[in-house]
Amino acid sequence: MPMLIRRDAGGAFAAAADDRPVPPLAALLDGDEGPAVLLTVEDDLALLVPLLPRLSLVALEFAKYRDGRAYTTATLLRVRHGFTGELRAVGDVLLEEAPQFLRCGFDSFAVADGSTPEEWEAKAHAHRQVYQRAVDGRTPVFAERAPVATPA
Amino acid sequence: MPTSAAHYLYDEFDAAVVADRAAEFRSQVERRLSGALTEDQFKPLRLMNGMYLQLHAYMLRVAIPYGVLDSEKMRALATVARRWDEGFGHFTTRQNIQFNWVKLKDAPDILDHLATAGMHAIQTSGNCIRNTTSDPYAGAVEGEADDPRIWCEAIRQWSTLHPEFNWLPRKFKIAVTASDTDRAAIRVHDIGLHLRRNADGELGFQVLVGGGQGRTPYIGSVIREHLPVRRLFSYLTAILRTYNRLGRRDNMFKARIKILVATLGAAAFARDVEAEWERVLTDSVPSDFPEEALAQIRARFGVVEFETLPARSAAFEQARADDRRLARFARNNLTAHKVAGYVIVNVSLKGDGVAPGDASAAQMDALADIAERFSHDEIRVTHEQNLVLPHVKLDDVALVFASLDAIGLATPNIGQIGDIIACPGLDYCALANARAIPIATAIQARFTDPDRAELVGEMKVKISGCINACGHHHVGHVGILGVDKKGEEFYQITLGGRADEKARVGDALGAALPFDQVAGAVDSLVEAYLRERLEGERFIDTYERVGLGPFKEAVYADAHPA
Numbered sequence: 001m002p003m004l005i006r007r008d009a010g011g012a013f014a015a016a017a018d019d020r021p022v023p024p025l026a027a028l029l030d031g032d033e034g035p036a037v038l039l040t041v042e043d044d045l046a047l048l049v050p051l052l053p054r055l056s057l058v059a060l061e062f063a064k065y066r067d068g069r070a071y072t073t074a075t076l077l078r079v080r081h082g083f084t085g086e087l088r089a090v091g092d093v094l095l096e097e098a099p100q101f102l103r104c105g106f107d108s109f110a111v112a113d114g115s116t117p118e119e120w121e122a123k124a125h126a127h128r129q130v131y132q133r134a135v136d137g138r139t140p141v142f143a144e145r146a147p148v149a150t151p152a
Numbered sequence: 153m154p155t156s157a158a159h160y161l162y163d164e165f166d167a168a169v170v171a172d173r174a175a176e177f178r179s180q181v182e183r184r185l186s187g188a189l190t191e192d193q194f195k196p197l198r199l200m201n202g203m204y205l206q207l208h209a210y211m212l213r214v215a216i217p218y219g220v221l222d223s224e225k226m227r228a229l230a231t232v233a234r235r236w237d238e239g240f241g242h243f244t245t246r247q248n249i250q251f252n253w254v255k256l257k258d259a260p261d262i263l264d265h266l267a268t269a270g271m272h273a274i275q276t277s278g279n280c281i282r283n284t285t286s287d288p289y290a291g292a293v294e295g296e297a298d299d300p301r302i303w304c305e306a307i308r309q310w311s312t313l314h315p316e317f318n319w320l321p322r323k324f325k326i327a328v329t330a331s332d333t334d335r336a337a338i339r340v341h342d343i344g345l346h347l348r349r350n351a352d353g354e355l356g357f358q359v360l361v362g363g364g365q366g367r368t369p370y371i372g373s374v375i376r377e378h379l380p381v382r383r384l385f386s387y388l389t390a391i392l393r394t395y396n397r398l399g400r401r402d403n404m405f406k407a408r409i410k411i412l413v414a415t416l417g418a419a420a421f422a423r424d425v426e427a428e429w430e431r432v433l434t435d436s437v438p439s440d441f442p443e444e445a446l447a448q449i450r451a452r453f454g455v456v457e458f459e460t461l462p463a464r465s466a467a468f469e470q471a472r473a474d475d476r477r478l479a480r481f482a483r484n485n486l487t488a489h490k491v492a493g494y495v496i497v498n499v500s501l502k503g504d505g506v507a508p509g510d511a512s513a514a515q516m517d518a519l520a521d522i523a524e525r526f527s528h529d530e531i532r533v534t535h536e537q538n539l540v541l542p543h544v545k546l547d548d549v550a551l552v553f554a555s556l557d558a559i560g561l562a563t564p565n566i567g568q569i570g571d572i573i574a575c576p577g578l579d580y581c582a583l584a585n586a587r588a589i590p591i592a593t594a595i596q597a598r599f600t601d602p603d604r605a606e607l608v609g610e611m612k613v614k615i616s617g618c619i620n621a622c623g624h625h626h627v628g629h630v631g632i633l634g635v636d637k638k639g640e641e642f643y644q645i646t647l648g649g650r651a652d653e654k655a656r657v658g659d660a661l662g663a664a665l666p667f668d669q670v671a672g673a674v675d676s677l678v679e680a681y682l683r684e685r686l687e688g689e690r691f692i693d694t695y696e697r698v699g700l701g702p703f704k705e706a707v708y709a710d711a712h713p714a
């Protein structure tokens with residue numbers, strides 16, 4: 001079983017234990033009343049949205065790390081559907097992608113490459129500056145720059 | 153006269169982005185060299201940073217955002233060519249540069265060196281948003297709605313390490329023009345943006361989507377006539393999000409956005425995008441940059457301080473009257489500038505016996521000097537693999553010509569039959585089916601007489617060594633595609649393609665020809681054109697008027713077995 005790494009509200013990374021079952025979306029649609037769900041890239045997010053208020057964990061599966069659909073799903077869960085519970089990356093979850101996971105609102109990671117919380121902590125700070133606003137609320141470069149006197 | 157920088161120079165924030173990305177790549181390379189990463193694990197990481205493994209060596213593709221260079225950047229490229237390559241750089245159809253002979257262990261040092269000049273290889277490969285390309289004459293020609301480089305730079309910032317769009321179904325290319333004359337080939341890009349003003353004088357983008365070349369060429373479809381400029385990034389987010397969700401991932405040859413747009417139909421795709429856009433606008437994290445961010449970028453570009461000069465330069469007129477070579481160069485390589493007394497100088501990288509787009513370290517250093525002294529410290533790269541000195545005083549043209557001539561870069565063939573685009577082909581590329589550069593050389597050899605080339609006039613020949621179409625053969629007035637037939641190289645010829653505002657995909661001429669008949673066939677096409685053309689018609693005009701018939705007859709009647 002892959003190690004689970006969780007980022008807490010203060011931004012610290014630590015190994016975590018979580019034995020909660022994470023049933024697929026189909027199980028929830030069939031009446032499972034648990035607080036967790038596993039969404040694959042083939043699942044229709046619209047079917048999940050009505051169930052979100054009762055969920056505390058949404059796990060998004062990366063069947064291949066090169067398949068970036070779950071980054072969009074994660075972003076939409078946070079900025080459009082107001083999901084504030086735990087957003088977990090599962091599957092082909094690699095340390096190298098940490099900056100994107102974090103910027104798209106993931107906060108726990110079932111890592112596939114044996115990477116450690118310390119490595120995730122370091123990778124989270126690999127890029128000192130970001131150019132665009134994202135789920136993580138980091139201040140983009142344009143808000144750090146000195147204002148221009150006369151806007152064009 | 154001191155030159156003033158009027159292009160975007162990286163500030164401390166941009167520099168930090170570049171430095172951190174270079175450091176990240178250094179650590180990835182170190183782990184690969186130590187064996188901690190396998191080639192399979194490393195491949196996507198190196199590809200995110202422009203590092204390809206080619207037939208003979210690693211190739212590093214360095215970004216030249218929207219094709220804009222200055223002397224410092226050009227000298228940094230020259231240093232890379234000299235110190236870490238075999239003395240050459242290869243300017244590409246994406247306005248970038250490639251170094252074909254680098255060693256993996258040197259790549260981190262190369263990136264550190266490039267970073268000192270504000271350069272990098274971020275997103276020059278991989279299934280992400282690539283370098284945004286633009287009009288090489290931006291800011292120098294009459295009639296632009298705005299300076300497209302400002303918007304290209306904004307797109308560069310928005311798309312750099314964009315967390316949501318780094319693992320798209322396939323690579324993604326955006327092109328921007330602000331002219332009605334399209335020199336950025338926006339109709340054959342994933343997204344084409346035409347900056348223009350509406351009837352109320354408001355600046356906006358006409359948005360095209362789903363153009364592209366490769367195995368299945370498509371001309372882009374307009375999905376919005378007027379997008380207010382301040383809404384650019386919410387709209388791009390809507391397009392990219394729609395593509396990220398719905399684009400095919402089961403077959404890499406059907407994964408580009410053009411296939412999605414063609415499958416859904418442009419109207420249905422546009423409806424999906426518009427619906428998504430409405431929701432993007434109310435998402436809790438805004439996608440659009442604030443006006444202030446755009447103003448910052450605009451302010452950093454500055455303004456070129458042109459002198460007030462007469463429209464006619466007596467010195468230049470005298471020099472061209474005295475020197476027939478200068479006169480020819482002036483006829484073929486100069487383009488009108490928006491400011492009186494200035495001119496745009498095109499520098500051909502298509503000299504005899506040189507691979508199209510190649511420049512040596514010595515040439516790059518000399519070009520840096522020329523740009524610094526004569527062109528307000530600016531050089532542009534064109535998608536036709538040439539260079540441009542955008543702001544040259546007419547008074548200085550003779551000196552610029554002499555300086556270019558001294559480094560072998562005064563070839564007077566811009567837009568002519570010798571100004572060929574060709575991919576690296578079978579000589580260098582692992583994907584190719586056939587050689588491309590030797591075909592270009594063979595065609596050039598038949599048109600070494602500059603009088604004849606000038607008589608023929610504008611004729612765009614584009615050669616690809618395989619159906620991936622890196623040589624843009626679909627949009628060549630004459631397109632040549634190398635194919636493999638039972639182990640032998642054959643070439644399919646198409647006519648009538650164009651990449652400009654009237655973009656279309658070329659029509660197949662007939663059966664493919666063997667290697668040694670291609671240059672002769674092009675000669676026959678030229679002869680047919682010279683017979684058929686009416687006063688003032690270019691090759692493409694004649695072709696559009698008369699169609700394939702006379703050309704087909706000329707080539708296949710003449711194509712006797714060798």
